[in-house]
Amino acid sequence: MFLINCPFCGEREQSEFKAGGEAHIVRPKQPTELSDDEWAEYLFMRKNIKGIQFERWNHIHGCRKWFNIVRDTSNDEIKAVYKMGKKPPLV
């Protein structure tokens, strides 16, 4: 059970949060101009990294804000937390 440092509320139990998958997958601005392949890439294909992953979390039972986390998925160690729209930190 992680202890997550919500950038708006501070450290809270993992139970207060919901994970939202890989971060920095931007929704295409012009979906209709994409091929089926390109659209599938956005919709379904994931890096699913073992190691340092950038991912989205939501403080769903708290401030309800979305933010990003850098986590090593091989041992679940959280390396950094940063707000949406900010540049990912170098880890």
Place this chain on the structure above:
Amino acid sequence: MKNKYSIFSIIKNAFSYHENWEKAWKDPVPKKEYDAIIIGGGGHGLATAYYLAKKHSMKNIAIVEKGWIGGGNTGRNTTIIRSNYLWDASAGLYDHALKIWENLSQELNYNVMFSQRGVMNLAHNLQDVRDLKRRTHANRLNGIDAVYLNTEQVKRFCPIINTSSDIRYPVLGGTLQRRAGTARHDAVAWGYARGADEMGVDIIQNCEVKGIKRNGDSVEGIETTKGFIKTNKIGVVAAGHSSVIANMAGLKLPLESKPLQALVSEPVKPIIDTVVMSNAVHAYVSQSDKGELVIGAGTDDYVSYSQKGSHDIVEGTLSAILELYPIFSRMRMLRQWGGIVDICPDASPIISKTSIKGLYFNCGWGTGGFKATPGSGDLFAHTIANDEPHKLNAAFNINRFISGDLVDEHGAAAVAH
């Protein structure tokens, strides 16, 4: 068979104090080149190699396994076997497997303890009832034994379930597949390993794949911790680590690897003689031959390769267990563990060719792959040997995520385990 197992061979060996049993499988040094290499020595990978050798006359095959055979999800799952899936494609796939299960001990000369004790799925709200009836009708028309039970019939089949109407989510009915059941997970891996080894398959343990060598759009071999091995057919059956291997080949897959937990209680005398699953309150339970209650929990919602999940999941599962079986409150959790399951967006597997020639993937089994082991191995072997899918796994190709022709067991509310 060189070393046939039976009560007679045990008696014979007892006279020599069991000093003369042969190795169940060898421990070979990898050759320079194979006709096909299977990455991943779990049940599915071992079965794939077994059927490649047995049905497709490919004898120069290797299985490379990072750790020990059967040490991943094969040895960590709750061993439920059933084929009562909703969609035709799924029903075809899983029932193909179930039919192989029914004779597997004899085929492998290894007792995999397939026990057709029945699997019951419970309904807790009106939509569950509709969904389970829909599935039962579809099963019947697909030739799969499944019946719908009302609450009293559920109670009669498994008397320890609390079917009282005043619990939070009362049992409104259920389905029963009598041919379904459980098997001994380790035995499946070991039985296939022994069978494959006998046909000349090299089982190479403690050998981690570090890279996939490509020549343009074809594969040429694998880089491993035991050196480079040449081949032009690679079947990847790496479960939770499928994406890791795919990334080595420059592919992305529609997968997320998530923690899935399970637990067993201390062993007690027989108290439940079937498998009961409930999707709505999320609990499933059976009792092993040893007497332990075997309980499966759900997945966490984040990607993790740590083989650990969060305690909340275990707590939620056990509270569902006590909702349905208040008599288990004083039973004690003996052991709890986690595995890494690779999940597709439609909760159905991929058994498919890829855009790279000679590279095949068998993955995305999510929380329910064990039951498919023999069928998955058989169909994947067919796909690798013929470079095209069998009709039973044609629907489970990677391209479905591009066309949108998903096999959405998840969305159709059929239980995923």
Place this chain on the structure above:
Amino acid sequence: MSKNLRVKKGKFIDETSRVSFKFNRKKFYGFKGDTLASALLANNVHLVGRSFKYHRPRGIMTAGSEEPNAIVQLHNDSSRTDANVRATEVEIYEGLEATSQNCWPSVNFDIGGINNFFSPLLPAGFYYKTFMWPASFWEKYEYFIRKSAGLGKSPTRPDPDIYEHRYIHCDVLVIGAGISGIMAAKTAAKSGFKTLLVDEKPNLGGSTIYQDTNLFKINNQNSGSWLEKEINEIKKLKNLEIKTRTSVAAFHGYNFLLARESLIDHLPIEQRKNKTRQRLLKIRAKKVITATGSIERPLIFDNNDRPGILLSSAIKKYADFFGVACGEKNILLTNNDSAYETAISLIQKGINIEAIIDNRESIDSKLIYEVEKNNIKIFKGFTVVNTSGYKKINGVSIMELSKDGQKVIGSKINLSCDCLGISGGWTPAVHLFTQSGGKLQFRDEDQVFIPKTYPSDQISVGSCNGDLELDKIILNISKSLKEFLNIKKTDYENIEVLSSMNKSKRNIWLLPSDKIIGKTKPFIDYQNDATAKDIKLALREGFRSIEHVKRYTTTGMGTDQGKLGNMHALGIISETSGTKMGELGTTTFRPPYTPLTFGTIVGRNVGEYFDIFRKTPLHDWHTNNNAEFENVGQWKRAWYYPKKDENMHQAVQRESKAARESAGILDASTLGKIDIQGTDASEFLNRVYTNAWSKLAIGKCRYGLMLNEDGMVYDDGVTTRLGENHYIMTTTTGGAANVMGKLEDYLQTEWPELDVYLTSVTDHYATISVCGPNSKKIISKVIPNLDLTDENFPHMSFKNSNIEKVKCRVMRISFTGEHSYEINVQANYGKSVWEKCMEAGRDFNITPYGTETMHLLRAEKGFIIVGQDTDATMTPIDLQMDWIVSKKKYDFIGKRSLYRSDTIKDDRKQLVGLLTDNPNEVLEEGAQIIADINKSPVEMLGHVTSSYYSPNLNKSIALGVVRGGKNMMGQKLIIPMEKKNINVTVSDPVFLDKENKRLND
């Protein structure tokens, strides 16, 4: 049998309070402070249970939670009976009843004991190799295998006891209150850290507290007395909380730990009423100090499992702590100095020692000299090769060890005894450390695994860290604590310690025998009957990894999880396979450390607290009016309101007819409501719904369909424009939270530039829907000042109004196809407004209807229910709702997916109406639909999603999805049921009032 072996009660036993208890229905006495094990031993009872596979007689082996053999069934009461309880952990109480397990008819005469004679046929893995003939017989074999397996019995009635959870946040958690834990807790608390100290035992002090000889001294006092003073001091410390009978079960990442606090199990039954049985502590500690001590190792030799064979340290504890002699003719077998400490304790208490057998040659040790002073025969360089006695040990055979320890030499000497203590050295209890993700290193000199790297802010101290001697513990702890707690000094600097222990050890994992191994039974896992030869067999058969060997032989898989034998299994694998111990790895120690009751894990979340109930403001009214309820998500929704003698069908027919013919009233409060405000609110709706919103006038309502990004229908509902920049969206009942979450997600992460704010207001309003031809008349009575003319208040529009002083929002919207109004008022006025409507509707036979009737009425109109008529594989086009998909909008969620090669296919499953040839035949929801009964395999085209008997149309109607159904209008299809086929005709899904006349009547 019932000899009294109590020697001297000592200070830990309350000799003034005698306690009676029953074991196997026979009455015994012990004292307060006894465990069941110590009380049984005091009564000279060793035989407690039978082993799992061979049903061999087994006795008490240890004095702690590592006990593999002495496990019993506690209580006879079928609701409170506890299986597999360790006699070494049960504190006796008046009225305790315990019985042996896994034996029939009794532990003394167990039919299953015959298995022992068949043991040559039951090697490791035998069941994988047999029971395969005839093929169909496995289930018959399995029946008997299952019956003979298992240990204790599960309760058969619900548990009457209460469990609870407590969250603890502390600066420092100290696990284990032995000497190291006490020193650590004192240091932390005195340095200002909020500290929690827990120990699984009922008392503090571990094994040092009863160490009472002048061979072990701290600051010139006997170590036990010194520790007692320390304990008295820490009890006074303010920021230290101490919890005994509290076992840490799991050490997860981020210093999250679970501990079980046992609160009443030691009390007489009548004192337990209304008290919590166990508490699960969920501990989040900034720092963790693990001081879990070490577990003595047994020694592995032929027949090392007989009752009367105990760990040497257990014999010491029974003597020193409980004042109990485990035997009258004791022999000790050891490979290290610990057994001599036991010997000294026994000598002090006047308990007879026949001999000590030491694997080692001559050793220079103060302890040995002390024992030798008492003229006790010590066989140096010897080992036990066999034992005798069936239900209790009565003798040992010993032989001299060869120089290399590989074999025995010379002739056999037989010694008689009634108790054998064995000591194979110590294994640091690193279980919790490794659970937390810690990595181990192997220390060759004494063959132990010790912590290497810590994955979180934690340390291990004392013997669990490999400091196995008193002097080393004290020397190291001060330094470790200063560094770990970042403090300048501790109370434990410059302490004088006298420890007489010599560290030398002669470690032989499997002691040699004069017999070939095949003829011996050297047990490694006592409970599961796994022997050294099973391990060797596994290796011979090609199982190489420790995990394989463990699983093949079941070593370490009993209720003790191999706390005693796992190291020997590793050692034997290492020796046999020629792999170094450090390279072999270990099996994974999985949580929990000791078994954890399900009830404790669940706490109060059982019964009515299993999940929350969401009730509408009108819930009581429904209950008072005889409503039956349906669970929809967490909501309780009124399902139908049966009148006297009515069944559900009759009630629904009555309710539906009333709604169409005069007036019906529905509690729609559970529908999700999201308040949307901001200058970009319209643009936002354009992006999340399939249809266009910019032109919706203020005061107007519109139905919207929301898709997933994969193009499949996700949710639907009516959204009303309350103002220029203000909307209220309704969602389905079950989908409310997910829709809210999804909208927030897009808003915060994809479209942060939009000026839009979302607030969930589901619980803020009561929503009352009045429908039917008389609804207008009723509403005009309830809200007389509202102009209800079609010109002022047409269908799909909204008005703010008042009911007396209560503000309300009224929407003229309809889910039934009838003229209808939806009144939204502040939740706490809901009931009075509902009652007003009932009052106003009395003359019109206003009829409350539930969800079932609502479903019927909407089906007559062909309105879908998301989740019932759709299943996450349906696009709006599949639903024949093309009209709601804007062609003009550049983008909306899911739009792109509607144009994939599969989603544009013509022959997808499409929503249609279905009419049975026999109008009285109602289809089963979920039934499959086919065209050709003779085709094999049967081709399923789709299924029935909704089906009712319509009292308004006097016929059965159904909705279904059918492959290519759009183009099948009028076509005959078949519903193949188990016993018959039902003929149906594909129809328009709108069965009633296609022209929508009733909406405006």
